[in-house]
Amino acid sequence: MELLEKRILQDGTVKEGNILKVDxxxxxxxxxxxxxxxxxxxxxxxxDKKITKILTIEASGIAIASVAAQYFGVPVLxxxxxxxxxxxxxxxxxxxxxxxxGKDYTITVAKKFLSPREHxxxxxxxxxxxxxxNGLLDIAAQAGATVEGIGIxxxxxxxxxxxxxxxxxxxxxxxxxxxxxENGKLVFRKQ
Amino acid sequence: MELLEKRILQDGTVKEGNILKVDxxxxxxxxxxxxxxxxxxxxxxxxDKKITKILTIEASGIAIASVAAQYFGVPVLxxxxxxxxxxxxxxxxxxxxxxxxGKDYTITVAKKFLSPREHxxxxxxxxxxxxxxNGLLDIAAQAGATVEGIGIxxxxxxxxxxxxxxxxxxxxxxxxxxxxxENGKLVFRKQ
Numbered sequence: 509m510e511l512l513e514k515r516i517l518q519d520g521t522v523k524e525g526n527i528l529k530v531d532x533x534x535x536x537x538x539x540x541x542x543x544x545x546x547x548x549x550x551x552x553x554x555x556d557k558k559i560t561k562i563l564t565i566e567a568s569g570i571a572i573a574s575v576a577a578q579y580f581g582v583p584v585l586x587x588x589x590x591x592x593x594x595x596x597x598x599x600x601x602x603x604x605x606x607x608x609x610g611k612d613y614t615i616t617v618a619k620k621f622l623s624p625r626e627h628x629x630x631x632x633x634x635x636x637x638x639x640x641x642n643g644l645l646d647i648a649a650q651a652g653a654t655v656e657g658i659g660i661x662x663x664x665x666x667x668x669x670x671x672x673x674x675x676x677x678x679x680x681x682x683x684x685x686x687x688x689x690e691n692g693k694l695v696f697r698k699q
Numbered sequence: 700m701e702l703l704e705k706r707i708l709q710d711g712t713v714k715e716g717n718i719l720k721v722d723x724x725x726x727x728x729x730x731x732x733x734x735x736x737x738x739x740x741x742x743x744x745x746x747d748k749k750i751t752k753i754l755t756i757e758a759s760g761i762a763i764a765s766v767a768a769q770y771f772g773v774p775v776l777x778x779x780x781x782x783x784x785x786x787x788x789x790x791x792x793x794x795x796x797x798x799x800x801g802k803d804y805t806i807t808v809a810k811k812f813l814s815p816r817e818h819x820x821x822x823x824x825x826x827x828x829x830x831x832x833n834g835l836l837d838i839a840a841q842a843g844a845t846v847e848g849i850g851i852x853x854x855x856x857x858x859x860x861x862x863x864x865x866x867x868x869x870x871x872x873x874x875x876x877x878x879x880x881e882n883g884k885l886v887f888r889k890q
Contacts (some may be wrong), residue, residue, distance in 0.1 A: 537812045538761075538775040540768040567757035570729075571775065574762040577731040584729040584762065590800065609781065621728045 509549050509683040513696050515542060516662065516684060524690040526664070534661060535633050540575065543663075546683060547576030550631065550659040553681045554580075557656040559629045559693065561585055563622070563648065565615060565640055568633040572661060576631060587615040587644060600650045604643035605635070605682035615643045617651075624652035635660040635682060638669025645678075662686065665697050700740050700874040704887050706733060707853070707875060713883040717855070725852060726759035731766065738767035741822065741850040744773075744872045746867025748847040750820045752776055752840065754813070754832055756806060759824040763852060767822060776813065778806040778835060792842045795834035798827070803868050806834045808842075815843035826851040826873060836869075853877065856888050857883060 521529045533539040548593035559580050564573035573584045578666040590613070598619040605612050622628075630644050641658065648655050655678065663670045666689075673680050685697035712720045724730040750771050755764035756778040765776045781804070789810040795804050813819075821835050830847065839846050846869065854861045854873035857880075864871050876888035 512773050531809065532812070533774075536777065536779065538765060538768070538777070540765055540773075540775060543765065544769070566775065567779070569760060570758060570761040570779075571765040574729060574731055574734065575769075577729070578735070578766075581729075583724075584731060586727065586758065586762075588727065588758070601863070618722065618727060621723070628745060 509546070511542070511545055512661070512684045515539075515695060516686075517534055522689050522694065526666075526689060528662065528686060528689060528694075530662065531626070532580045534572075538571050539572075543572055543575040544687070546572060546578045546669040550629070550681070551579035551593075554629055554657045554659065557629070558627050559656055560625070560627045561622075561629075561653075562631055563587070563617075563628045563644055563653075563672060564631045565589070565644060569631060573631040576657055576659070580629070582653075585617065587647065589613050589615055589618050594632075600647045602643040602646040602650075605639050607639070615640075615647070617647050622647070622653050625683070626651070626653040627656045628653050629657050629659060630655060631659045633661045634664070635662070635669045635673075635680075636667040636684035638672060641669065641673065657681065659683075700737070702733070702736055703819060703852070706730075707877075708885060711885070712773075713880050713885065719853065719855070719877060719880060719885075721853065725763075729762050729764075729871075733762055734766040737763060737852060738770045740874055741767045741872070742770035745848045748820070748870075749818050750847055751815075751816070751818045752844075753822055754778070754808075754819045754835055754844075755822045756780070756835060760822060761824055763824055764822040766887050767850070770782075771820070776808065778802050778838065780806055785879045787810060791838045791873055793834040793837040793841075796830050798830070806827065806831075808838050808839070809852070810842070813838070813842035813844050817842070817844040818847045819844050821849045822851075823850045825855070826853070826860045826864075826871075827855040827858040829858075832860065832864065848872065850874075 660682040665685040851873040856876040879886040
């Protein structure tokens, strides 16, 4: 997605440890116009799929999924990262390791919102090793829901998450794939 | 907001301890059509204000703020609840007590995204005692930003948060105010 790649080149910054910061428009401050273009692009890429619900994970995924959901006309369901006292009832849970925060956490989804009848599109902002995504896929599998696709805004193509998911046969689309960021220079994969 | 009150009566549930669960449409599963109507209503209520940015807090506030931001044509900035290794640079921080999770946590906003030039609208899903909101107001004050208004989806009118904020002179609009939920019966304040 050219608009997105341009924006990453313009406003993204590369930090030590292969960290790509896009916090001025994607995951702290949010450019909602850009999110709309991202939502339209996801709709174009998954137009032939029968999607009944979009599944994402707090926090950054929520904005992207909510704006995109307008183009699909379906509800969003977001996995929570800590168990609220308000989230009673039966829960699907999965343990995820976060490299960003340096610890394990449990993600939860209320069982009543995810059934074998659902055809879901999973949306998230980043895909690197794929830990959060595997947690969402685990929860979808526990629910017996059909995963129609996975939509990612930025994939780190030099890490194994995307490769593994494609090898497993998932219908994965990443709007920008960074194949290298050595010496602070971003190289995008041609798509 | 009649549509919202009807939806709360239809799909909300009252739990012990004055907990109002709206997780089927507002803060776990998200009805994005309803969020759009909420966004339009916030725009109507704050139409005369010069808003340059919407400030909210993860996680539930993000969806509401992002959809609403489309009607204001401004970016969203969300306060984070845990310090990511990716959120470097100087941060505004404030300590908030959560009754939902039963603990204190620190919220953070990168200084570069909130300046004295900003005129902000604060948006959140719930207002009860007002702890999270006071954290956001504290951060806005540290930044020297002007708070043009506060938009809340559901206020618990029998708790002191809303009363205190109105007494302090904030331009607070809550789309639904629950004045009582005794014996599971919801009573909304006439607005």
